[in-house]
Amino acid sequence: MDSGHTSEEFYLRDSVRTAVKILVVGHFGVGKTTFVGTLSEITPLRTEETMTQAGAHVDDLGGVPDKVTTTVAMDFGRLTLSEDLVLYLFGAPGQQRFMPLWRDLTRGALGALVLADKRRLDHSFDVIGLLEEHGLPYAVAVNDFPGAPEFPATEIREALDLLPETPLVTCDARDRTSSAEALISLAQYLLSRTVQEHA
Ligand SMILES: Nc1nc2c(ncn2[C@@H]2O[C@H](COP(=O)(O)OP(=O)(O)O)[C@@H](O)[C@H]2O)c(=O)[nH]1
Numbered sequence: 619m620d621s622g623h624t625s626e627e628f629y630l631r632d633s634v635r636t637a638v639k640i641l642v643v644g645h646f647g648v649g650k651t652t653f654v655g656t657l658s659e660i661t662p663l664r665t666e667e668t669m670t671q672a673g674a675h676v677d678d679l680g681g682v683p684d685k686v687t688t689t690v691a692m693d694f695g696r697l698t699l700s701e702d703l704v705l706y707l708f709g710a711p712g713q714q715r716f717m718p719l720w721r722d723l724t725r726g727a728l729g730a731l732v733l734a735d736k737r738r739l740d741h742s743f744d745v746i747g748l749l750e751e752h753g754l755p756y757a758v759a760v761n762d763f764p765g766a767p768e769f770p771a772t773e774i775r776e777a778l779d780l781l782p783e784t785p786l787v788t789c790d791a792r793d794r795t796s797s798a799e800a801l802i803s804l805a806q807y808l809l810s811r812t813v814q815e816h817a
């Protein structure tokens with residue numbers, strides 16, 4: 619197989635003892651596939667389909683007119699963090715019609731990173747509502763798209779109705795360092811909650 623990957627990258631190291639499932643969620647066109655692709659060490663599994671005319675009335679193209687694919691199920695990627703710890707990233711669709719997937723998707727997940735777009739923060743309400751419904755802790759990463767208005771963090775928090783402890787960071791899903799930092803803010807938050815629970 620000539621995919622540019624070595625078997626080292628495909629197979630999980632024998633030393634891995636802990637696998638953690640993290641969701642990367644957000645509305646249509648917010649950067650989930652990009653984010654998982656940027657961080658994954660394996661070729662991400664993508665379930666994208668070319669949008670058909672039939673989907674035209676349900677997939678809101680506002681703000682992303684040149685987007686021709688949409689995630690129909692999810693993205694899947696892997697990130698080995700240390701000898702014994704591996705993260706599995708599940709990019710989950712935010713469209714209303716995929717909501718039945720969420721029960722299965724949230725099962726076993728430690729937390730979620732919500733990708734948000736400042737140009738349409740209201741589009742994140744559904745996804746945040748679902749996370750709260752499922753009791754899954756989350757951090758919010760605002761992706762900077764060209765032409766996005768400049769909002770102070772306090773206004774974004776207010777618009778999304780975030781708790782004071784919910785991490786809010788900015789992120790460029792196309793950039794590995796920036797995406798990793800967003801994931802780290804989620805990990806630190808999850809860890810601080812675990813420490814509190816055991817205090
Ligand atoms: N400027 C900018 N563009 C992004 C960012 N993340 C994704 N994009 C672009 O936005 C479009 C939609 O991204 P995609 O990952 O397909 O969104 P998805 O529907 O959430 O999977 C693509 O053209 C990406 O290149 C980001 O952080 N900043």
Ligand SMILES: [Mg+2]
Pocket residue numbers: 650651652666688689693
């Ligand atoms: Mg996608």
